[in-house]
Amino acid sequence: MANTDNVIRIPKVPSGAFNKNRPVSELLWAQVENLAAVAKGQIDEERRAIRTESQASSYIQKMSPTERRLLTAQMRREQPVKSKSVIRFPKPPADAFNDYRPVSDLLWEQVEDLAAFRKKKIEDQRRAIKTEGQASAFIQKMTAFINPPAVTTTPTRASKGAAKKRPGPKR
Amino acid sequence: MTIGLDNLRHIVVLMMENRSFDHMLGALMQQDPRINGLTGNETNPDSAGQMIAVQPDAAYQGQLDPDPDHHFPGVNLQLFEGTGGPPGPPSMNGFIKSYFEQRHDVNHSHKIMYYFTPERIPILTGLARNYAVFNGWFSSIPGPTLCNRAFAHYGTSFGEVGMNLFYLNVPFLSIYERMLKAGRTSKLYYFDQQSSSLEVVNLLKNQPKLFGLFDDFISDCKKNRLPDYCFVEPNYSDHEDPGGGEMLASDQHPDHHVLAGEAFIATVYNAIRKNPNLWSSTLLLVTYDEHGGIFDHVPPPACTPDGFEAKPEATGTGAPFKFDRLGVRVPAIAISPWIEKGMVIPGPEDPINGRVFEHASIPNTVMEAFDLTDDNRSPREKVASTFLDLLSDTMRPDGDCPIFK
Numbered sequence: 001m002a003n004t005d006n007v008i009r010i011p012k013v014p015s016g017a018f019n020k021n022r023p024v025s026e027l028l029w030a031q032v033e034n035l036a037a038v039a040k041g042q043i044d045e046e047r048r049a050i051r052t053e054s055q056a057s058s059y060i061q062k063m064s065p066t067e068r069r070l071l072t073a074q075m076r077r078e079q080p081v082k083s084k085s086v087i088r089f090p091k092p093p094a095d096a097f098n099d100y101r102p103v104s105d106l107l108w109e110q111v112e113d114l115a116a117f118r119k120k121k122i123e124d125q126r127r128a129i130k131t132e133g134q135a136s137a138f139i140q141k142m143t144a145f146i147n148p149p150a151v152t153t154t155p156t157r158a159s160k161g162a163a164k165k166r167p168g169p170k171r
Numbered sequence: 172m173t174i175g176l177d178n179l180r181h182i183v184v185l186m187m188e189n190r191s192f193d194h195m196l197g198a199l200m201q202q203d204p205r206i207n208g209l210t211g212n213e214t215n216p217d218s219a220g221q222m223i224a225v226q227p228d229a230a231y232q233g234q235l236d237p238d239p240d241h242h243f244p245g246v247n248l249q250l251f252e253g254t255g256g257p258p259g260p261p262s263m264n265g266f267i268k269s270y271f272e273q274r275h276d277v278n279h280s281h282k283i284m285y286y287f288t289p290e291r292i293p294i295l296t297g298l299a300r301n302y303a304v305f306n307g308w309f310s311s312i313p314g315p316t317l318c319n320r321a322f323a324h325y326g327t328s329f330g331e332v333g334m335n336l337f338y339l340n341v342p343f344l345s346i347y348e349r350m351l352k353a354g355r356t357s358k359l360y361y362f363d364q365q366s367s368s369l370e371v372v373n374l375l376k377n378q379p380k381l382f383g384l385f386d387d388f389i390s391d392c393k394k395n396r397l398p399d400y401c402f403v404e405p406n407y408s409d410h411e412d413p414g415g416g417e418m419l420a421s422d423q424h425p426d427h428h429v430l431a432g433e434a435f436i437a438t439v440y441n442a443i444r445k446n447p448n449l450w451s452s453t454l455l456l457v458t459y460d461e462h463g464g465i466f467d468h469v470p471p472p473a474c475t476p477d478g479f480e481a482k483p484e485a486t487g488t489g490a491p492f493k494f495d496r497l498g499v500r501v502p503a504i505a506i507s508p509w510i511e512k513g514m515v516i517p518g519p520e521d522p523i524n525g526r527v528f529e530h531a532s533i534p535n536t537v538m539e540a541f542d543l544t545d546d547n548r549s550p551r552e553k554v555a556s557t558f559l560d561l562l563s564d565t566m567r568p569d570g571d572c573p574i575f576k
């Protein structure tokens with residue numbers, strides 16, 4: 001610990017200083033546009049790198065809308081129906097699975113559609129931004145998309161320094 | 172080599188947003204005449220022909236709205252009003268006229284001349300008075316944020332004078348990549364995901380291991396895990412925290428609250444100051460990317476051309492720019508217990524001992540500190556002044572170095 005009598009008091013920020021509805025500054029716009037451009041570029045780069053069915057399915061999962069991913073997860077969780085009327089069906093052989101199968105035209109089409117959808121969604125969201133709060137939400141999404149590992153680092157608000165938790169802005 | 176330099180293990184750079192030297196530190200000249208600040212007699216003409224003097228009336232928030240112009244053509248007007256323009260010397264007479272263009276309100280345009288008195292920003296001025304303040308640290312380009320910040324990362328902006336930068340397929344490595352290549356450690360700490368990294372999105376994409384959050388910086392300081400070189404980014408926006416609560420922008424970009432930035436600077440400083448291992452082995456630089464359109468009285472000097480050229484359509488002035496002169500002066504303070512208290516590094520006002528620094532000084536200093544040898548760098552960076560010589564043979568006693576509470 002520092003041992004000093006030389007203490008300078010940190011001035012307090014008034015609670016009314018916070019305004020997430022402030023119009024977006026040019027600086028934030030530039031950040032939004034740069035992140036959007038890199039994210040869209042990444043969508044195309046990853047698409048171009050696809051060679052196998054497995055890579056295509058990973059890409060499809062990543063580019064799928066959140067709602068669709070949730071639905072898929074929900075379907076997986078559903079319990080099988082119990083019935084006495086059971087029809088047995090033959091199982092496919094173990095070697096039927098081929099992670100390295102080249103991408104079919106059908107899958108390519110799905111990949112292309114999802115890439116276009118994702119890019120359009122980014123553009124739509126970017127165009128809808130009016131306030132600093134909206135810009136920061138968009139920036140968060142793009143950052144998480146570009147740099148997924150950072151998502152795992154959960155900020156602890158106790159050490160945010162200048163950014164203190166306070167009641168809503170007084171207007 | 173001094174003992175201070177021999178002990179150096181870490182360099183930390185905190186770059187704030189858009190404030191000029193005179194606006195933040197100019198009033199310190201009343202306390203120490205060696206500081207090249209304001210006498211109170213500095214003036215600029217307004218659009219009605221009146222000469223308007225600087226005033227100690229800067230507000231923390233709500234005053235510089237709209238955001239003062241700091242794009243290339245706007246800064247050109249601020250620097251060269253009433254002259255034939257470059258390559259002649261800047262007059263520093265166009266700040267009020269430039270701000271007037273944005274709102275056409277004569278009285279409002281005078282606010283670009285306002286400055287803070289030291290007691291209103293005790294963190295920045297406290298650091299300036301306790302460590303080393305640079306009289307001659309200039310932004311690298313008479314232009315906006317992103318191209319200026321590029322000089323801190325790459326030693327150049329690769330010919331860009333605007334905000335639309337991706338740095339893809341560029342000829343020089345960033346200082347972070349150079350550090351990694353040399354087996355050193357390096358990191359950019361951005362505030363959180365909503366604030367993100369401002370200017371090196373290509374690195375965010377290709378080198379995710381180079382990045383951490385501000386919480387990681389605090390934790391790394393506590394746990395003695397700070398990399399050899401790191402760059403800290405403040406919070407660039409007011410936004411809600413996912414866990415609840417309001418995250419206040421701390422970059423000091425108008426119209427963000429200046430005191431939030433003061434608290435952020437204090438947090439970064441305290442994180443280093445309170446760990447004795449780190450404190451004795453770290454050099455912290457606090458600076459600003461550019462002046463944000465706000466008045467400063469020192470004409471930016473010429474500099475070594477960068478080897479790039481921005482075309483007239485990019486500069487917006489009708490003339491090309493060869494990166495052969497610097498942007499407006501910004502605050503810069505070097506902090507270490509190995510730095511003598513109250514040091515003032517003379518700038519262009521001292522024709523004999525004066526030294527000129529700019530953001531390319533950052534990567535060049537890091538290269539020098541960690542003995543990196545990479546000749547594939549911009550001409551500007553190679554000749555940029557370094558500041559390791561500020562570290563002395565004597566470590567100041569603990570009680571002599573302030574802490575912020």
